[in-house]
Amino acid sequence: MAEREEMARVFGTAAATYEAGRPDYPREAVEWMLQPARTADRAPRVADVGAGTGKLTRVAADLGAEIVAVDPDAQMLETFRLHVPGVPTFVGSAEELPLPDCSLDAVIVGQAWHWVQPDAASAEIARVLRPGGVLGLIWNIRDEHIAWVKRLTEVMSLSNAERMLAEGAPPVSAPFAAGEHRTWHWSRPMTRDTLFAMAHSRSYVLTATPEERDRIDLELGRLCDDIGAVGEATVDLPYATEAFRFVRP
Incomplete structure (x- = not known):
């Protein structure tokens, strides 16, 4: 558990790289996650937990949510505030939320x-949600049906998220029961620089030895050459966005 918590906090050391390299979330996927949380008389009250640099927060805010951001990494929240000014931020985690009981319509985790401990996080999120509130979980996963994308993963190694989702739905505990799942397919234009930023924002690369990082950079450079990602030229990186929603009883 301590190692997992340490890994989850490495992103703040590369927050600007994370912002440049990681994709945004499809608006329709976030809208689908929030749909059970909407009421007729007001905007949904939402917390983005593990908010990072605010990529998910921005979409939810654009959809009309009254939103706050929570992240365990104070460095990450500094970058968040540059990109999403005016949104309240709190240092905290899914297992320990600095928010009142039954105060939210939705908690979203992008x-x-x-990175979380599912039993403790599920119980804590249920505490801050009103009955009928929603827990939304979302990931952007590269679509490895394309040969060069599979090669990209081989260069960078599988992430913890990719390993978890390969086994099925994410583990969520009581009081949440079985949830709903949808997938959206899309692509993101990437330059050589943004491909490198994406790779350098991953926890495996951030914690790799200098020798391993050199190996990754060398192989990634060769891959970019092979697919024509040279200079400002772009290639389309296909993604599958996997979204899950669970309603609090």
Whole structure:
């Protein structure tokens, strides 16, 4: 558990790289996650937990949510505030939320549930949700049906998220029961620089030895040459966005 917590906090050391390299979330996927949380008389009250640099927060805010951001890494929240000014931020985690009981319509977690302790996080999120509130989990996963994308993963190694989702739905505990799942397919134009930023924002690379990082950079450079990602030229990186929603009884 201590190692997992330490890994989850390495992203703040490369927050600007994370912002440049990681994709945004499809608006329709976030809208689907929030749909059970909407009421007729007001905007949904939402917490983005593991908010990072605010990529998921921005979409939810654009959809009209009244939102706060929670992240365990104070460095990450500094970058968050540069990109999403005016949104309240709190240092905290899915297992320990600095928020009142029954105060939220939704908790959303982007690219981060694989870092949490599911039993403790599920119970804590249920505490801050009103009955009928929703827990939304979302990941952008590269679509490895394309040969060069599979090669990209081989260069960078599988992430913890990719390993978890390969085994099925993310583990969520009581009081949440079985949830719903949907997938969206799309692509993101990437330059050589953004491909490198994406790779350098991953926990495996951030914690790798200098020798391993050199190996990754060398092989990634060769891959970019082979697919024509040279200079400002772009290639389309296909993604599958996997979204899950669970309603609090």
